[in-house]
Amino acid sequence: MQAEIRAQLPNADEVIVDYAAGYLNHAAQQFSSEGDPLADAASVIVQLLLSASGDLSSENEVTVQNLVEKFISKLNDERGVDGERRQQAPSAKKLDQTIQVGSQRNVSTTLGLAGASVDLEAANSRKVESRVDKKKLEKAERKLRAKQDKKVFKTVEYEASRLLDQTDEQQSYEEFFMAVNPLQLGADAQSKSKDIKVDGIDISIGGKRILSDTNLTLAYGRRYGLVGQNGIGKSTLLRALSRREVAIPTHISILHVEQEITGDDTPALQAVLDADVWRKHLLKEQEKITKELADLEKERSTMADTSADAARLDKQREGLDITLSDIQNKLAEMDSDKAESRAASILAGLGFSHERQQFATKTFSGGWRMRLALARALFCEPDLLLLDEPSNMLDVPSITFLSDYLQTYPSTVLVVSHDRAFLNEVATDIMHQHSERLDYYKGANFDSFYATKEERRKTAKREYENQMVQRAHLQTFIDKFRYNAAKSSEAQSRIKKLEKMPVLEAPESEYVVHFKFPEVEKLSPPIIQMTNVSFGYTPDKPLLKHVDLDVQLDSRIGIIGPNGAGKTTALKLLIASLSPTQGLISANPRLRIGFFAQHHIDALDMNASAVSFMAAKYPGKSDEEYRRHLGAFGITGMTGLQKMALLSGGQKSRVAFACLGLTNPHILVLDEPSNHLDIEAMDALSIALNQFEGGVVMVSHDVTMLEKVCKSLWICDQGTVEHFDGTVKEYKKRISAQAGQSGVAIQH
Template sequence: MEAELQAQIPGIDRVISEYSVGYLTHASHAYVEEADANAPSPLAEAADTVTELLVSASGDFSSENELAIRNLVEKFISSLNAADGIDAERRQMPFAAKKLDQTINVGAQRNMSSTLGLVGGGVDLESASTRKVESRVDRKKLEKAERKIRAKQDKKLVKNVQYEASRLLDQPDSTQSYEEFFMAVNPLQLGADAQSKSKDIKVDGIDISIGGKRILTDASLSMAYGRRYGLVGQNGIGKSTLLRALSRREVAIPTHISILHVEQEITGDDTPALQAVLDADVWRKHLLQEQEKITKQLADIDAERSSMADTSKDAARLDKERDGLDITLTDIHAKLAEMESDKAESRAASILAGLGFSPERQKFATKTFSGGWRMRLALARALFCEPDLLLLDEPSNMLDVPSITFLANYLQSYPSTVLVVSHDRAFLNEVATDIIHQHSERLDYYKGANFDSFYATKEERRKNAKREYENQMAQRAHLQAFIDKFRYNAAKSSEAQSRIKKLERMPVLEPPENEYVVHFKFPEVEKLSPPIIQMTGVAFGYTKDKPLLSNVDLDVQLDSRIGIVGPNGAGKTTVLKLLIGQLQPTSGLISQNPRLRIGYFAQHHVDALDLNDSAVGFMTKNYPGKTDEEYRRHLGAFGITGMTGLQKLGLLSGGQKSRVAFACLSLTNPHILVLDEPSNHLDIEAMDALSEALKNFQGGVLMVSHDVTMLQNVCTSLWVCDNGRVEKFDGDVKAYKKKISAQADAAGVARAQY
């Protein structure tokens, strides 16, 4: 049955398939007391439970899928009955089970990394190196099924067989702390042998699935140490899933290669930001603690030894103990020197300053920062640790233009390997030395290519592959036509046989994948007479004693294409919220046409979506008046095609959720589009489609964005929000980047002199 389950539910967790088979087999032999004669049979209950479990694991809750799984379960039950020579007959005795005389723990005997005894033995890398598949099983349903089985088991006459509960229930709910995960995934490597090992990565035969969807099939991962790889591909293709698999060593990366993945914001507590960055290098922190501990032990030994005669047994014991501690301390000093531990604080402060943390803010507790700033802290911690493989997932989503400029410059001199998922063309052009294109369950490599050269080469490859495939298809059709015509003709039979052999020798070419094209389309806009919306002398502050904005004058018309840039925290989003009426100014005037409709795209648009509903269902509830087919056609105008509109929103990628949000936005028929970081999570093709749609939009556009390419393509005027002011910038976004780079260089020189 397990093979059939794999075919019905590709990528199903093996634990689930084993559990399902075992449960049904157990239930088919179950003993039932006479008192339970009228109750449902254990096998019937097992069939219902297993069916529900498998449907949950598949992630497909359609009636067709449920029926197919139920038929599969019933087919297996029939085979069990036939094999046992019974037909719905209830057995009177449970099956026997043999118990091992001694427990064997294989996992604990492999993949142990010695760490000088600093963590009480070793780091067990079994959990890091063993492939795992994310389980989609409903734990509560599984627990309920287990309680039913155990209750019936307790009623059995024979008590010597213990029922083995599902191993899924033994998996802990709580996640590891940052320190525990870091030490497990990145064991401490000491000595010259560790330094001499190659840090190039070459892994073949990679298979990755999630939620029943195949991400990679027999793919090869190849990265040369010190190169910077941009990982690109359309939304939903599985780029983030690949990064998570690498960070957990579900892909067999050698353990001497340290890995760090910037994925989640750090947990806020009372630790100052600077100290949080220093603590990120767990082994440095651990070695410093051990250094202090051993130094104290040596001082105690010296004090005790000074009062003893050289010939005493205790003196010899203490001397031997001191020699061992001296060796350990020497190794620790060497490792700390290799880490340049003495320069750690200045390096951490420099990274934080580049990411927008002033010297004062570096002393603030991490719990005082918002989610966006905590993500910056997570990035700062990763840059500070300098792992051998740094994994970055859309780092520009959390940064403003000045910080993106700093990060790009920093990574250009980064000493180790970088793998970054990004849809920011300008960022990839500056950072990437190579591009990896993820598509069609495989990875294609473009060596020595930034994004622009990759894009041109990819198009050329696609055209060549299409041309080669079409030529071969035409040649095959010509040969086949001759074979069909003359195969049974005696005079031409030898020529027909020759063509058959030629046809068999021809390589089988895969049909080229269809060109990935995305279209965005906003509705037509009814004309309004000006003024449309104006801000005059507007001031605002969240507290009276700390004004955020003052004397803001901004005029938005139906033909406006305005981009607002500036550092995070300067008040860019506040300007948008004032404009749409979510906030009220403390002084000044905001006037607008009474018939004006504004479409607002929030930076955290996902918060407004019901992740347990489908895109079509969400639209039906919040924008009623259309049929499901009309909603699906409307979603198709924003790249949500096929069955994607009927899937749970929680199963969609960030870019797909963004497209749903834009589709909802267009249903309001806005005159003005107010967009806060609209490019976040969108893939390159979707960003191009959005830029084109915004240029063709008949209404006005006001956007806050950090994406240089989108600002260049869409906006005709650039405004800078900084130091409480919003002022027009004389120049384009490239000139603005050049200006802030010069300012950053000047600030760096000043810090160095200080």
């Protein structure tokens, strides 16, 4: 059978061919009172082989159908003429009258087994406590149900397909929200525990195992910082939680704030109100039912009270009245009448003026859209708030606000972040994702977690190395004296000692990342200088005025300030991507500038590998040279040959840095370089920037990177770029003080 399938379908996988043949043979030997198992199996195998062949044309479908029918005919002949089974179905006999087994005494001797007769009445009345573990039984049933669901093959669907796309194209935001967070009516849901404990989690993506038999434990009201190296699967875990692919109870509401949101024509305030989908849905239902009741009342007024139609309408009106009452009670529970004022206050707290709250979401920059996504989540107040790198699109003032806000957030927060300062301020606990598991550090901010983790790693390494020395010493003695009569007893003693020693696993190798920028040829000053520069996208609204900035090969300049103040614009003026409306920008004619854009990922080809992308954009090197160059930025092994769509955000950032290195720049101009990088990569980038022999100008929100790299801080705000004498921490304190004076606050 297998040979014929391979001859007809040469592209089919060997495993699938063997499975198809085995499945049909097995079905031929089964009996079912509800139909022919072989016929049912045939329809499944046709679809499976059609999918496995890779050719879904109607011609190939006919070929596969004929092939399977040929096998069915052969199997029917083997099991008897006209399909009659060799092993007949068990015969059944109808009893003359019903036997009440519970009322019979001494009617069975354990179904023919040796022993005395059994009193079934007594056995039926005993209350025997079940020893079945219900949780294990439920888990087994879920796995069995999942296997049964997979038996209908239409197309080959990989595990990663559920998680690679952030949202299903077929589902709107409203449909997705209602599916993930079903409406909970009554007070019953409020009384249930909102702690989360799920055992035995398994998650894969793209054939790579992310978590294996791992326990997830989140105590209600705690704030968890999820950390781990790039590509380990942190974002994948958050998406799996947000879609309830992990079995979280449905009475616990979940909202996932993605790294970016898509803008449209909806005003900002309305976008926040629309985020609470059930409120929006219930308001529509209330309006619809109110209109139906008015129409019924109008129709009823024309009928006599004794008519059949009047009775029917009265009954219909009574049902609508009950439904309307339930909806109004739920809206009152939601404080629906106060929703707009609450949404407006949240937006105001995040920096949206009353005028900007009416702007369309598509008019906002990435940082403002991130604030809008946060506002939507905070307005909904989910029981589990999932934040994936929230600081990536926020400026220092916004991060300061978010940090202050989350410290008093009443529900559970799980945040993926590589911002040490942010985690130190926000997290009450740290979850470390590594080696397909989650390790918990209770009551730890990032600094204490990192110290504890390093101490654990060093202790485990020391214990492992000591045991390896002991084992080697014992094994050497055993090998030398095992067959020596005088020493055999000592050798046997050491063998037993070796067998009793606990087997320690080799500790994980230390995760180290290296970045290396190319050497810089010397240039004579001036390198690049901005003198009395002003700029505006429209003549009547200048964004920057009278900016003076001098950049040399030894410069380490950090530019900070609120979003929308013109930080990125100042960088684009530096690299001559924009021309000033007033003033002068002079540069050395031999100067090469490497620019790292905030949205650098948009410039990468997601369908190409890093090596092929670099070969197309920066030709002239061999694939091996490109792979070595990628290795200087932490892209090692086969990673450089994978499609970039399968890489994590941090890995894509490293590819962008590697491309930057190929330009051999004298000056690096970096717009939010820490976005998507893990902590080890940020440390490596900081070291590489300090060792870089050229100049560095960066816009960044990461306090740690600014402190490690920048020798000079400039604040971009209110149309100016001015030198700041203090540190980043002093700037954050000034922002918090200003926010306190202005009285901006959000009530949970």
